[in-house]
Amino acid sequence: MEFKFSEENLQKIEQILKKYPTKQAAVMPVLYLAQEQHGWISKEVMLKTASVLEINEEDVYGVATFYTMYHKKEMGKHHIQVCTNVSCMLRGGYQIYDAVKEKLGLENGEVSSDKKFSLEEVECMGSCGTAPMIAVNEDYFENLDKEKALQILDSLN
Amino acid sequence: MEKIVLPEIENFHQIEVYLQHGGYEAAKSAFSQTTDQIIDTVKKSGLRGRGGAAFSAGLKWSFMPKNNDKPKYLCVNGDESEPGSFKDRQILEYNPHQLIEGTIIACYAIGAKSAYIYVRGEYHKWIKLLEKALADAYEKGFVGEKMKETFATDFSCNIYVHKGAGAYICGEESSLMNSIEGKRGYPRVKPPFPAQNGLWGNPTTINNVETITNIPPIIKKGWEWFSAIGEPKHPGTILFGVSGHVNNPGVFELPSGTLLTDIIYKYASGVIDDKKIKCVIPGGSSMPPLRGDQLEGVKMDAESLKAVGSAIGTGGIMVMDEDTDLVRVLARIAKFYYHESCGQCTPCREGTGWMLKILNRIVRGEGTKKDVDLLVTIAKNIEGNTVCALGDAAAWPVKFMIERFREEFDAVVKDEVSLEPKNKVHSMRETANPITPVQV
Numbered sequence: 001m002e003f004k005f006s007e008e009n010l011q012k013i014e015q016i017l018k019k020y021p022t023k024q025a026a027v028m029p030v031l032y033l034a035q036e037q038h039g040w041i042s043k044e045v046m047l048k049t050a051s052v053l054e055i056n057e058e059d060v061y062g063v064a065t066f067y068t069m070y071h072k073k074e075m076g077k078h079h080i081q082v083c084t085n086v087s088c089m090l091r092g093g094y095q096i097y098d099a100v101k102e103k104l105g106l107e108n109g110e111v112s113s114d115k116k117f118s119l120e121e122v123e124c125m126g127s128c129g130t131a132p133m134i135a136v137n138e139d140y141f142e143n144l145d146k147e148k149a150l151q152i153l154d155s156l157n
Numbered sequence: 158m159e160k161i162v163l164p165e166i167e168n169f170h171q172i173e174v175y176l177q178h179g180g181y182e183a184a185k186s187a188f189s190q191t192t193d194q195i196i197d198t199v200k201k202s203g204l205r206g207r208g209g210a211a212f213s214a215g216l217k218w219s220f221m222p223k224n225n226d227k228p229k230y231l232c233v234n235g236d237e238s239e240p241g242s243f244k245d246r247q248i249l250e251y252n253p254h255q256l257i258e259g260t261i262i263a264c265y266a267i268g269a270k271s272a273y274i275y276v277r278g279e280y281h282k283w284i285k286l287l288e289k290a291l292a293d294a295y296e297k298g299f300v301g302e303k304m305k306e307t308f309a310t311d312f313s314c315n316i317y318v319h320k321g322a323g324a325y326i327c328g329e330e331s332s333l334m335n336s337i338e339g340k341r342g343y344p345r346v347k348p349p350f351p352a353q354n355g356l357w358g359n360p361t362t363i364n365n366v367e368t369i370t371n372i373p374p375i376i377k378k379g380w381e382w383f384s385a386i387g388e389p390k391h392p393g394t395i396l397f398g399v400s401g402h403v404n405n406p407g408v409f410e411l412p413s414g415t416l417l418t419d420i421i422y423k424y425a426s427g428v429i430d431d432k433k434i435k436c437v438i439p440g441g442s443s444m445p446p447l448r449g450d451q452l453e454g455v456k457m458d459a460e461s462l463k464a465v466g467s468a469i470g471t472g473g474i475m476v477m478d479e480d481t482d483l484v485r486v487l488a489r490i491a492k493f494y495y496h497e498s499c500g501q502c503t504p505c506r507e508g509t510g511w512m513l514k515i516l517n518r519i520v521r522g523e524g525t526k527k528d529v530d531l532l533v534t535i536a537k538n539i540e541g542n543t544v545c546a547l548g549d550a551a552a553w554p555v556k557f558m559i560e561r562f563r564e565e566f567d568a569v570v571k572d573e574v575s576l577e578p579k580n581k582v583h584s585m586r587e588t589a590n591p592i593t594p595v596q597v
Contacts, residue, residue, distance in 0.1 A: 019317045021228075021357060024339040028322060059340070066341040066499075067322030069278045085240045086442055087400035087475055089489055123325065123493055124240035124442075125279050128400035128473065129407045138281035 003044040005052060009033045013052060023053045027063050031070055040071040076111050076118035078156045080104070081135040082149075084121055087128035096132050096149045097121060103153055117156075160410045161386075161394050162370050163251055170286065172293040175254040181299050183373035187262045188310040195266040199372065202380035203392040208234055208328075208365030209441070209470050211391065211459040214372075220352035221267040221360050230356040231264050231272040232337065235366040236321055236328035238277055239441035240493060241473030244396035245366040247408050249276065249283040252370060253290035257316060259372035261300060264314040267362050271315050273337050274366075277328075278321040288318055325497035329545045330363040332499070343501050344545035367396055388414035391458035395469075399425040401476040402432065413458040420457065421476055432478040436562065440470020442490050443550030445557035449479070466557070483565045487558045488516035494551035502543040508535050509551050516555075524570040533559055 005013065016029045030053060034045045041064045050057040064070045071079075082100055084093040101107065104117050111118040127133040130142035134149055141152050168174045175181075187195055200215025221229060233256070237245040248256055260272050276284050294300045294316075298307040305313050319337050321327050327336045331345035334356050355361020371393060375383045384392045391413045397420055398408045404426035411420065417439060421427065428434055434449035439457065445467040447455070455461065459469045477486065495509040512535050518524050536552040543549075559566055 020337075020339075022338065025337060027339040028336070029320065032320065032322070055339075062341050063339060067278075067324050069321075069323035084489070085493060086438075086486055086489055087241055089486070090401045090475070090477060090481065122279075123496055124238060124242075126237055126243040126246050126277070128241050128243045128475070129398055131400060131406070135279070140282070 001042065001044060003034070003038055003042065003048050005034070005048065006037060009037055010052070024055050024059060026053055027055065027060055028067070031060070031064055035070060040074045074111065074115065077116050079118045079120065079137050080153070081120045081122040081125070083123070083125045083127065083131070083133050083135075085124040087124070088132040091131045092145060093132040095146050096134065096144060099146045099150060100134070100153065103150055117153075158394075158412065159386075161374050161383075162255070162367060162396060163247055163408070163410050170251055170253055170290065172254060172290065172297060179377070180254055181258055183376040184258050184261045184265075184299065185308055187265055187376050188308045188312065192266050192268065195262065195376065198380045199266070199375060202375045202383040203389070204368065204371055204375060204383065205391055205393075205459065206365055207367035207371075207395065207471070209239070209468075211469055214364060214368050217352075217362060217364070218263070218267050220350070221362055222352070223268070225360060227359045228271070229267055229269040230359060230361040231260065231267060231269040232330070232333060232356065232361060232363040233260055233263075233272060233274040233366055233369050234328060234330065234333060234363055235274055235276040235280075236325075236333060237280075237366075237471075238325040238328050238497075239443065239471050239473060240490070241398065241400055241438060241441045241475045242471040243398045243400075244408050244472065245276075246280060246283050247396065248366050248370050249280065249287050253287050254294065255373055256287075256366060256370045257291060257294050257300065259369035260316055261304070261314060262372050262376060263362070263364060263369055264316075265312050267360075269314060269362070271317065273317050273319045273356075275319045275321060275327070275333050275337065278323050284318060284320055291316060291318065324499075325493075326499045326545070326547060329547065332545065333363065334361060341499075343499055344547075346544055387412035388456065388458040388461070390460045391469075395457065395472050397424075397457065398471075398473045399476065400473070402429050402434075402478040402481070403427065403476050404429055411457075414456045414461065417452050417455040417457055417474070420474060421452075425474075425476070428476065428478050430478075432480065434476060435479045435481050436477040436483060436486075438473075438475040438477075438554075439467050441473040442475065442493065443553055444468045444470040445553050446561060448561050451561075483558060483562050484516070484519055484569055487554060488513070488520050490554045491516050491551070494547065498547060498551065502548065504539045504542040505548040505551060508539040508548075511535055512551070512555055519566065519570055522569065524566075526567065526570050526572055529559060529563070529566045529570060 016026045046060045050060045082097040084097050106119040108121045127142050132144050133142045196218045204214045205211040235245045264272050324342045326332045327342040329344050332342040336342045351361040394410045395413050396408050396410050400406045409424045436446050438446045462469050491513040495513045498505045498509045500506045515528050536556040539548045540552040
C-alpha cells in the first residue's frame with residue numbers, strides 16, 4: 001500500500017528539521033508523525049521517510065526496528081499496555097495482565113480480529129508510585145485493581 | 158523542610174506563578190557572572206548528578222573545552238526508565254520552568270547554543286506539559302534569540318524536546334546521544350568522553366533532569382546554602398520514589414542522608430498490613446538489594462549506601478514485604494534486562510537471556526543448586542565486560558540477590574541434577590542386535 005505524508009505533516013517535517021543540524025536526526029520525530037498518520041510503520045512508510053529526509057533506507061529501517069514504540073504491524077484501535085515490572089507486580093500487575101488477556105482473548109503482541117484491541121506486556125512505564133497501571137494508547141490509568149482495569153476495557157469502544 | 162526541586166506552591170507549573178515566586182531571576186543573575194564563576198559555584202555547592210552515578214555536576218561542566226570553535230551541546234536526560242524510578246515525571250508536571258531555567262544557566266556555563274531535553278516516549282502527557290511550558294518561556298523571551306534582550310546579554314540558546322521511543326538503554330548517556338542523532342540507541346565506547354566527542358562529534362554535557370532543576374536555586378541562594386543541606390558529601394535534597402508494599406507510595410523530596418527507615422515508615426506510612434520487610438532495593442532495580450535486617454540506620458546518600466553494599470542510583474526505593482517471592486521478583490528483573498539489552502556486547506546480549514532462562518527454570522520448580530551457582534558465575538562474567546553499564550545493571554541484582562537471599566533460592570531448588578533421562582534411551586548393548594560372543 002502506498003504511503004504519502006499529508007501536506008500538514010510535510011510542513012511539520014520542515015519545522016522538525018530546524019531542530020537538528022542533520023537530516024538523519026529528524027528520523028525519530030518523523031517516524032512518530034508517520035505512525036500518527038498511518039497507524040503503524042510499514043515498509044512503505046520507512047521508504048517514504050527515507051526519501052523525504054533524503055537519508056539511507058537502511059538507516060530508517062534500523063531505527064524503526066530498534067525502538068519498541070514504533071509498531072511494525074497494524075495494532076488495534078485501542079492498544080492496551082499492561083506493566084508487569086517489579087513495582088506493578090508487587091501490587092497485582094500480573095493479576096491485571098492475566099485478567100486483560102482472558103477478557104480480550106489475546107496473548108502478548110496479538111491484535112483482535114476486528115482490529116479493535118491489541119495487547120502488549122510492557123516494561124516499567126514510570127508509574128511505580130501509582131502502581132499497578134495500564135496504558136491505553138497514550139493515556140495512563142493508574143492505581144488500578146483487576147475490576148477497575150476491566151471496567152476501563154468495557155468503557156472503550 | 159524546604160523543598161528545592163518540587164516546591165509546594167499551587168500551579169507552580171504556570172509561568173505567571175513561577176514568575177511571581179522569583180522565576181527566571183537566577184538566570185538573570187547568572188548572566189551577570191562569568192561562566193567560570195557559575196561552574197565554580199556549582200562545584201562548591203557539591204551538587205552531584207541525580208541520574209545514578211552521583212558524579213559532581215560542576216566538575217562535569219568544567220570538562221567542557223574552552224577556546225574551541227566547535228558547537229557545544231547540552232543534553233538533559235529525562236529518559237527515566239529504571240524500574241522503581243518515577244521522579245523526573247514529577248518535575249516535568251509540577252516544575253517545568255525551573256528545569257528550563259536550569260537548562261538556560263547550564264547552557265550559558267558550558268557555552269552551549271542548543272540543548273536537547275530527552276524525554277522517554279511513553280511520557281506523552283508530560284512531553285506535552287513540558288512543550289507547553291517551553292512555548293511559554295519562548296514567548297516571554299526567556300529562551301531563544303529574544304533572551305538577549307530580556308537578560309541584557311549577548312548569549313542566547315535554544316531548547317528542544319526530543320521524544321524517545323521506548324528504549325531503556327537510551328538513558329545511558331552515549332546511547333542517548335546516538336538516539337538524538339537519529340540512530341539506533343547503541344552505547345559508544347568511552348573514551349572519548351562526551352565532553353570531547355559527544356553529539357555529532359562535538360563537546361557535549363549530559364545531565365539528569367533533577368540535577369538541572371537544582372541549578373537555579375543554587376545560583377540564587379549560593380553554594381553555602383546548598384552545601385549545608387543534608388549529608389556534606391552528597392548535599393541537597395533528593396527525590397525519593399517509594400513503591401511496592403507501602404501504604405503511601407509516591408515521591409518524597411527529602412534531604413540527602415535521611416534514614417531509609419524514616420522514608421519507609423514515616424513518609425510512606427509503613428508497610429501494608431504492618432508486615433515485616435524482607436527486601437528493599439534502594440535505588441531502582443539495578444542496584445544491589447538490601448535485606449530487611451540490614452535497614453536499621455542506613456542513610457540515603459551515595460556514600461552511606463556504598464558503605465552498606467548498595468548504591469543510591471535514581472533514589473527509587475522498592476519495598477518488598479515478608480511474603481514476597483524473591484525468586485519471582487529476580488526473574489522479573491532479569492526479564493527486564495533481557496528485553497532491554499541492546500545486543501551490542503556479547504556478555505550482556507547472551508548473558509541476560511541465559512540468566513532469564515535459568516531463573517524461569519527455577520521458578521517452575523525445575524532448578525538445581527548448581528543453577529543458582531551458575532547464575533552467579535554468569536553475572537560475574539557480564540559485570541565489567543560490556544561497553545556500557547547495562548551489563549552491570551543486569552548482573553548486580555542477580556549477584557547480590559543470591560548472595561543476600563541464598564536461602565530463598567535454596568528452598569525452591571533441588572539438591573542434585575536429576576540424571577534420570579527424560580526419554581528413556583537404551584544403551585547400545587540393550588538395543589543393538591545381540592552380539593555373538595567372540596570365540597576364543
